[in-house]
Amino acid sequence: MWLAAIDLVLSRLRDAGCSFARIKGISGAGQQHGSVYWSANGELLLGALKEDGSLVEGLEGAFAWEFSPNWQDASTQAECDAFDEVLGSKERLAEVTGSKAHHRFTGPQIMRFRKLRPEVYRQTSRITLVSSFLASVFLGKIAPFDISDVCGMNLWDIKAGAWSEPLLTLAAGSDGLMSLRSKLGIVREEGGGRMGSISSYFVKKYGFPSDCGIAPFTGDNPSTILALPLRPLDAIVSLGTSTTFLMSTPKYIPDPAYHFFNHPTTAGLYMFMLCYKNGGLAREKVRDALAPSTTADPWDTFNKLALATPPLGQASQDDPAKLELFFPLPEIVPNVRAGTYRYTCASNSLNLQESAEGTWTPKDDARAILESQILSLRLRSHNLVVSATPSRPPQPRRIYLVGGGSLNPAIARLVGEVLGGAEGVYKLDVGGNTCALGGAYKAVWAIEHSEGESFETCIGERWRESEAVEKVDVGYREEVWGRYGDVLGAFGEMEQRVLAEQVSV
Numbered sequence: 001m002w003l004a005a006i007d008l009v010l011s012r013l014r015d016a017g018c019s020f021a022r023i024k025g026i027s028g029a030g031q032q033h034g035s036v037y038w039s040a041n042g043e044l045l046l047g048a049l050k051e052d053g054s055l056v057e058g059l060e061g062a063f064a065w066e067f068s069p070n071w072q073d074a075s076t077q078a079e080c081d082a083f084d085e086v087l088g089s090k091e092r093l094a095e096v097t098g099s100k101a102h103h104r105f106t107g108p109q110i111m112r113f114r115k116l117r118p119e120v121y122r123q124t125s126r127i128t129l130v131s132s133f134l135a136s137v138f139l140g141k142i143a144p145f146d147i148s149d150v151c152g153m154n155l156w157d158i159k160a161g162a163w164s165e166p167l168l169t170l171a172a173g174s175d176g177l178m179s180l181r182s183k184l185g186i187v188r189e190e191g192g193g194r195m196g197s198i199s200s201y202f203v204k205k206y207g208f209p210s211d212c213g214i215a216p217f218t219g220d221n222p223s224t225i226l227a228l229p230l231r232p233l234d235a236i237v238s239l240g241t242s243t244t245f246l247m248s249t250p251k252y253i254p255d256p257a258y259h260f261f262n263h264p265t266t267a268g269l270y271m272f273m274l275c276y277k278n279g280g281l282a283r284e285k286v287r288d289a290l291a292p293s294t295t296a297d298p299w300d301t302f303n304k305l306a307l308a309t310p311p312l313g314q315a316s317q318d319d320p321a322k323l324e325l326f327f328p329l330p331e332i333v334p335n336v337r338a339g340t341y342r343y344t345c346a347s348n349s350l351n352l353q354e355s356a357e358g359t360w361t362p363k364d365d366a367r368a369i370l371e372s373q374i375l376s377l378r379l380r381s382h383n384l385v386v387s388a389t390p391s392r393p394p395q396p397r398r399i400y401l402v403g404g405g406s407l408n409p410a411i412a413r414l415v416g417e418v419l420g421g422a423e424g425v426y427k428l429d430v431g432g433n434t435c436a437l438g439g440a441y442k443a444v445w446a447i448e449h450s451e452g453e454s455f456e457t458c459i460g461e462r463w464r465e466s467e468a469v470e471k472v473d474v475g476y477r478e479e480v481w482g483r484y485g486d487v488l489g490a491f492g493e494m495e496q497r498v499l500a501e502q503v504s505v
């Protein structure tokens, strides 16, 4: 499917008159953590592609396994337990690899793949991520891992800049460390530069110049932070199927609650990330439980209710504050089973209590789900932010919204009220796909930058902010932001109680 998609998108671009001959470099983005299993013939077939056939035809037999486990897979709890234990604790695993073990991370996925299909694993000659798979197709040979995307595997020792031997040994089991090492190959330290020229398949079939450079491709989230010249303290909230919160930071403060990756372009910088499975689809479920909208906008009723309901559902501050976790899918942070959990507490976080059945209506959920999703971002990111200006308490400087949900004015307002934004909340108005744009900017920087020129400087010089961003909310409002801060303690405690109940069941 992915191979067919590459030919399809290129043929559509050709039909639309795109002048491939002017393209000097290509980079790109692939969904993080997914793994692709190549056969012994894979690289040979990549190098022998003929322009009169398709990629699907030319790469018949190139894969040891025709599926790619993707980021929504949650079948690896046993493997994650082993990963969390092998270095001593999940805290230690987070310190070494930037994350505790997660179901979707490629190390636990490879371990399970080997256990489920030992023969296929043995016949696998190379394993790539989705990003390096895509780069390999354009390069005509297997591409190395990208220095940022490799951090989504639970296998890479970030500080040492090397594969972690105990973690590789765990994933490889009795098949042995050396065999997994050779399946994985190397990691390219530099996020920029050229890995080589484009494969002749694309030159002959689509008319790319033969010296068109292939830069390292990265993950969808690392690529998203490259969709603009992001400054320290600026945050991106991606409101797609998943919700992700991204910041670029020089501080490496790993913790099992979130992720650190190497920055995709700049050595010494890191990318901080939170990732939730229950993003857009969970909001849609709440929307669909309400009376249908009377306008063409399906979000109209949801938005009106979200804005008409007072913060935390409190008509007065003496009323109990309503807190909710709405997880139609098992969640990543916190790692809890699917379910809806409803509590109340006093305005100062005391007296947290589970709500009795039937005391909430679907109307309460419209504001509560947004508050819940954004409070979780605030709870987990507050250690990373400092005061951008003396008049503002620690919070992100600008918050940029991207993805489908960024079109929604009620969500923008709630992001400002709950999370703040010392300079406001902005919509990144760059067309439908922010991570693809980041991939394109990465190619520009990779191929064009002068010696030592940072991504932010190189792209900043070409960036016309007024054309690319729109302010959609003022951001920080002292009173309401303070009220949300007062219930953060109860919000964290609610998560702990839900987690504890699951352990005891």
Ligand SMILES: Nc1ncnc2c1ncn2[C@@H]1O[C@H](COP(=O)(O)OP(=O)(O)O)[C@@H](O)[C@H]1O
Pocket (backbone or CB within 6 Å): 239, 240, 241, 242, 279, 280, 281, 284, 299, 402, 403, 404, 405, 406, 407, 408
């Ligand atoms: N006006 C809107 N308000 C709220 N959510 C929206 C709106 N328009 C689209 N969405 C949501 O955006 C999500 C898709 O966003 P997108 O960035 O395309 O996701 P992905 O790239 O992860 O597939 C859907 O879950 C949809 O509900």
Ligand SMILES: O=C(CO)[C@@H](O)[C@H](O)COP(=O)(O)O
Pocket (backbone or CB within 6 Å): 031, 032, 033, 071, 104, 152, 220, 221, 240, 241, 242, 244, 275
């Ligand atoms: O797993 C993660 C990040 O760790 C997700 O952010 C996926 O990378 C999302 O992919 P899409 O559903 O947005 O394509």
